[in-house]
Amino acid sequence: MDYSLHFGAVWASFDKLLLGLAIGLGLAVVAVAIGTVLGLLAAFASVAPYRMLRSLAALYVSLIRNLPLLVLVLLAYFALPQAGITLDKYQSFTGALALYSGAYLTEVFRAGLISVPKGVIEAARSIGLTRLQTNVSVVAPIMLRNALPSLGNTFIGMFKDSSIAAAIAVPELTFEARKINVDTFRVIETWTVASGLYIAACVVIAMLLRGMERRFPKF
């Protein structure tokens, strides 16, 4: 094997890789923010006293969790225009990732909801809070605290999945890395740097999340 490492070609485009990393993070943040709303709605629906709502939530979760993300992304980008809805690549990818993360977050929030002690809910009801008030100001905060670690893991997962945006030419980290790879043939260097950046970002996010968990009181 006559291959010697030269990182120069990769460093020359390092700013593009960093920009790509930022784009990936941005996509994940927006998608998870929308996904959190979807997940909260579906999680409350999945424990609702109405059978209809429960089945709808279950359908959403099992439909989305069993579909490859790439299929969702391609559907959103290439197939929706056929139905008259035209989104640019950022919008369609964010939409697909939001829908995808929402399904995972439903499970996360559901587990958090189930872990709220029954006595707390009964106490809230007995001091005269309505069902909505109980959910908003008693159940939700406890649930969010319990769900925080899994929420963080889901966010890291979605950040890694933002690499799939490369398939529809969103210039994020994987896309830029592939371009450098094809332009310069510095194969080993490119992929080591790209995966190093992903790992570093994941480690930093995980550390930030641990810090955040410590700041919230545990119930």
Added chain:
Amino acid sequence: MHAFLDQLWISRFALWDGFVLTAEIAAASILFGTLLGGIVGIQLSYAPWWLKLPFRLYVDTMRGTPVLVLILAAFYIPSVAGLSLGPTQAGTLALSLFAGAHIGELLRGSLQAIPPGQAEAGRSIGLTFPQLLAYVLLPQAARSALPPWINTGVELIKGSSLLSIIGVGELLLKTQEIIGRNFMTIQFYVFAGMLYLVINIALDQLGKAVERRVGQH
């Protein structure tokens, strides 16, 4: 609808080939991943720290890198090392390495959940370490690792769709080729999606059924 069924009939062989390749890739990577994960899980649980270190590094690297990056790296890197892997082989390699890390980690979790008294009891009746592993620890760990192991299968089937990006003719790439010919974008993406759903929901239900049975002691 009629036009779609016509097109579906014309492309039935292509879709079937893609479906079979998807299943083969997922099966091969869960097989290799389980072998690898078995070794990794045991090392992570029982090896001394200096031996544990490379395995921990492997697991964390695989888990911190997106699957797509693993696939692209496995596709491009072997060629400069003088190995010529086809896209299918490279993709299966990437998915196997990914599966190995995940299975290793979940096996470690299951092994460490076994009460220490089990290992002590095994030692005290004179079992050697391999015997202890084979007769006492692994059977118990396998029991709790089985449901998440089946879910890894779902992840691998979903992950195999990414191989379409490096040109492996699995279900998704075949679907894209068919769409390139007849422009029935929605119909064929939805059809492919439904095929993925059918296999994955079947696997998911299998996992849940196993979990129920394993849960009953």
